[in-house]
Amino acid sequence: MTSIAARNAAEISQRGRLRSASAQMLFEGSIKFTLVGLTLLSVLTTVAIIAVLIEETVGFFTMADHPEISVWNFFTGTEWSPLLGAQPLFGVLPLISGTLLVTAIAGIFAMPVGLLTAVFLSEYASPRTRTILKSVLEVLAGVPTVVYGFFALTFITPYLLQPLSESFGTYNAMGAGIAVGIMILPIVCSLSEDALRAVPHSLRDGAYALGATKFDVTAKVVIPAGLSGVVAAFLLALTRAIGETMIVALAAGGLAQLTANPSQQVQTMTAYMVQIFLGDAPAAGVEYRSSYAVAFTLFLITFLMTWTGAIILKRYREEYD
Amino acid sequence: MKTIPLPKTNMDQSTTTPTSSTSAPTVPVALRPPSAIEMNSLSAWYAKNQVLHAIDLDIAAKQVCAFIGPSGCGKSTLLRWLNRMNDTIPGARATGKISLHGVSLLDAALDVVDLRRRVGMVFQKPNPFPKSIFDNVAFGPRLHRIYSRTDLEELVEQSLRASALWEEVKDRLSSSALGLSGGQQQRLCIARAIAVGPELLLMDEPCSALDPRSTASIEELIRELRTTYTIVIVTHNMQQASRVSDTTAFFYEGKLVETGATDLLFTTPRERRTEDYVTGRFG
Amino acid sequence: MLASCLAATTIAVLVLSALLISIAIEGTSALSWSFLTSFASRKASQAGILAPLMGSVWVCAICAIVAIPVGIATAIYLEEYARRSRLKSLIQLNISNLSGVPSIVYGILALVAFVRFFGIRSNDDPLTFGSPESFMYLQIPFGPSVIAGGLTLSLVVLPIMIIASQEALRSVPQSLRQAALALGSTQWQVVWHVTLPAALPTIMTGAILSMSRAIGEAAPLLVIGGFLLVFQTPTNLMSDFTVLPLQIYNWAGRPQAEFHKIAAAAIIVQLVVLLAFNSIAIVIRQKLQRPLQS
Structure with missing residues (x-):
């Protein structure tokens, strides 16, 4: 029966008309060609970003009518006043310090809160609580950054600070920094949680079998084991903080000054770029071109940080594979 | 059905003269040696790890050959060279010679897509597509040929009958294959392989994920199917090998230790290691 | 440990509640039908968000048309075609680096590449295709137009789309690919008939989340010269445009309290749109995602 x-x-099965093998091969080939082409778009994007930034930055440093601008002066100068006074000054340190101040405040807020929430999610929360909290974080992650800027300006500063x-x-730097911290909180939290959950259960079981308490297991086994992933999460989140634009453009102020006082207003690299691109500065002018040099600096910083984060992340993934 | 030599290029197989291919050897059907598969000093590696050592083995046509041996002995690797599934594993390579009806399978120029259409495979765990039962069976045929609706329906029905599943699913061909039980899913996978019209069926521990009753039905099926197909089955289970196979090959640490008629190999093994294994002293 | 974890979690929840409540209090009174259907105005009481709302729709649609297929294609190449090689890991590293590039930097690239076409052709003397009556009307360089905005956002979300699609493809069990290959499928047949259908619900979730990122972006559009005050809705690819986040930025940055009110109202609209996006993603995730293996 079966054999019949x-x-x-x-x-x-032999009755059908065979599909043409050569047509199929041609089709396969063209599909692969298209996929390779589209994949190369992302490589092209990186190349184009770097090329554009380098070209415009070199243009800024070699402007004939501004011999005082040099790479050395740019990176060591402590005054940034491109729009004021007869002699514009381009020392990027105040912009970098402003950026770092805001980022530091954001990190001080988001790293502990995010990590502890992640520990709660991965080690303590019931599945139900976890679902609810994850959706809270998802909502936070989806809120446009301009909304956080508005929140800093109309709530954090007037009602909290x-x-x-x-x-x-x-x-002020504080309000903007806290808002940036809220913005990166979901990133810290979900990436750290991934890192903690990636710690194999056998490791936890091993510790429990030795008579460890929940606290011991979490603090002495899970967090150390997931540490590289958590560090990568912090790095990636801080990268987002450094590159964040709309919050600082709204809430941090517009005065580039070298200060560590969080109640003062500061200007970040991104906020300066907004100021230039929104303003009426002529495209050939020195202020306009300075924004490319600032953008290049910003790009280099974030590129190095993401790279480090990606490498750490890759390493920790390999640990358990 | 006649066994058709495996051409290197696609040719219209619906012709009744199977030796019309130019690239296939022109040995008349009647004179062809009874072996479907011949392997000569086949060695295989995963990266730098040698998993098969100079295997020489012939497998007869329209018989069931069982590969047995302890885990890691290379029996699954060998099976996966017979339809070149190892191509998907980075770092897998092989030297030596395997031929299927005289066509060299390790040839770099071999059309593996064409090869796999002539060599069906059933995996350890049932792996139906998340599609309807009908679409699962029709999947392979549709890839290669254009059928009329009635031919396709008939093909699906006959394939499902051949895997003894038709009576159970004929009223719900359009429902998802994932709703079937494990044993039914595995029989669906066998129907899916049969529908393409293969000459050789490879089965990689097809019952290891099934309960005893489903196992029994699959074993019965294998015995029925060997009148139509050459079947190679990898199994951990020596009782299963002795129940379903005509010949058995015993592998140990990547080497072929002994091969022969199943009843002889189990009752009067020539090699000490075979005896130890089949009597359960290790493995 | 538990206490500090709970405290941290409470902070996260409190922050979200404070955010939503403060915006609701500030903005609800300004919400009305005419707010949705009027253009911007010097008087806060008469201002509306019709132009940015339609601008967001246009820009996001263009962004989706470009970023979703390109993102899926790249993911397919990397997951299903590319062999493990140095080049592949380089491309992979490049994509994760791109996902960390601040969006404002993409704005600069877009300004040079799309708006000014690298200066190869002057904006005063553009190459023109089609007539302004057709929505396909196109000029090169693009200038600060809807199409430039959409392409800019597609640069921003492309890495996100790629990574999400890759994860979706990776979650398809290897056994399904093996089954298809063993039946004699070509690589593309495996992708088209098996892998892609199985991964599609997850890919669509990723696509929606990418789009919700795009709809909230303001910085790169600000760089390419997205306008802050627009008094018309886009009619073709070359139209001037603004988007909701830019409009919110514009109103929030003004000192007068009544503009803060309409900024908050615009934020409510924006959040409702995002919430709708998220709910669609959740529905897709729950309804369409059948188990891939029993």
Whole structure:
């Protein structure tokens, strides 16, 4: 019975008209060609970003009518006043310090809160709580950054900071920094949680079998084992903080100054770029071109950080594979 | 059905003169040696790790050959060279010679897509596509040929009958294959392989994920199917090998230790290691 | 340990509640039908968000048309075709690096490449295709137009789309690919008939999340010269445009409290749109995602 059917099937299977093998090969080839081409687009994007930034930055440093601009002065100068006074000054340090101040505040807020929330999610929370919290974080992750800027300007600064101290102005590094921290919180949290959950259960079981408490297991086994992943999460989140634009453009102020005082207003690299591209600065002018040099600096910093983060992440993934 | 030599290029197989291919050897059907598969000093590696050592083995046509041996002895690797599934594994390579009806399988120029259409494979775990039962069986045929609707329906029915699944699923051909039980899924996978019209069926521990009852039905199926196909089955289970196979090959640490008629190999093994293995002293 | 974890989690929840509540209090009063259907105005009470709303729709549609197919194609190449090689890991590293590039930097690339076409052709003397009546009307260089905006955003979300699609493809069990290959499928047949259908619900979720990222982006559009005040809705690819986040930025940056109110109202609209996006993603995830293996 079965064998008859098998013979029938073999016979019927030969009845159809064969598809053309050469047409199929041509089709396969063109598909692969298209896929390779589209994949190269992302490589092309990187090349184009670097080429454009280098070209425009070199243009800025070699402007004939501004011999005072040099790479050395740019990276060591402590004053950034491209729009004021007769002699514009291009020392990028105030912009970098402003960026770092905001990023530091964001990190101080987001790293502990994010990591602890991640520990709670991966080690303590019931599946139900976990689902709810994950969707809270998903909502936070989806909120456009301009909304956080608005929140800093209309809530954090007037209702949280100014009641604490009168030194906080409308625009200040603290308010912007906290808002940036809220923005990166979901990133810290979900990436750290991934790292913690990647720690194999056998490791936890091993510790429990030795009589460890939940606290011991979490603090002495899980977190150390997931540490590289957590560090990578921090790095990637801080990279986002450094490159964040709309929050600082709205809430951090527009005065480039070298200060570590969080109640002062600061200008970040991104906020300066917004100021230039929104303003009426002529495209050939020195201020306009300075923004490319700032962008290149920003790109280099974030590129190095993402790279480091990606390498750490890759290494920790390999640990358990 | 006649066994058709395996040409290197696609040719219209619907012609009744199977030796019309120019690239296939022009040995008349009647004179062809009874071996479907011949392997000469076949060695294989995964990266730098040699997993097969100079295997010489002939497998007869329209018989069931079982590969047995402890885990890691290379029996699955060998099976996966017979349809070149190892091509998908980075670093896998082989030297020596395997031929299927005289066509060299390790030839770099071999059309592997064409090869796989002539060599069906059933995997360890049932792996139906997340599609309907009908679409699962029709998947392979549709890839290679254009059928009329009635031919396709008939092909699906005969394939499902051949795998003894038709009576159970004929009323729900359009429902998802994932709703079937494990044993049914595995029989569906066999139907899927049969529908393409292969000459050789490879089975990689097809019952290891099944309960005893499903196992029994699959074993019965294998015995039925060997009248139509050459079947190579890899198994861990020596009782299964002795129940379903005509010949058995015993592998140990990448080497072929002994091969022969199944009843002889199990009752009067020539090699000490074979005896130890079949009597359960190790493995 | 548990106490500090709970405290941290509470902070996260509190922050979200404070954000939503403060914006709701500030913005609800300004929400009305006419707010959705009017153009911007010097008077806050008469201003509306019709132009940015339609601008967002246009820009996001263009972004989706470009970024989703390219992202899926790249993911397919990397996951299904490329063999493990140095080149592949380089491309992979490049993509994760791109995902960390600040969006404002993409704006600069887009400004030079799309808006000005690398200066190869002057914006005053553009190559023109089609007539302004057709929505396909196109000029090269693009200038600060809808098409430039859409392409800019597609640069920003492409890495996200690629990574999401890759993860989706990776989650398809290897056994399904093997089954298809063993039946004599070519590489593309495996992808088209097996891998892609199985991964599609997850890919669509990723696509929707990418689009919700695109719809909230303001910085790169600001760089390419997205306008802050626009008094018309886009009619063709070359139209001037603004988007909701830019409009919010514009109103939020003004000192007058009444503009903060309409900024908050615009934020509510933006969040509702995002929430709709997210719910669609969740529905797809739950309804369409059948088990791939029993």
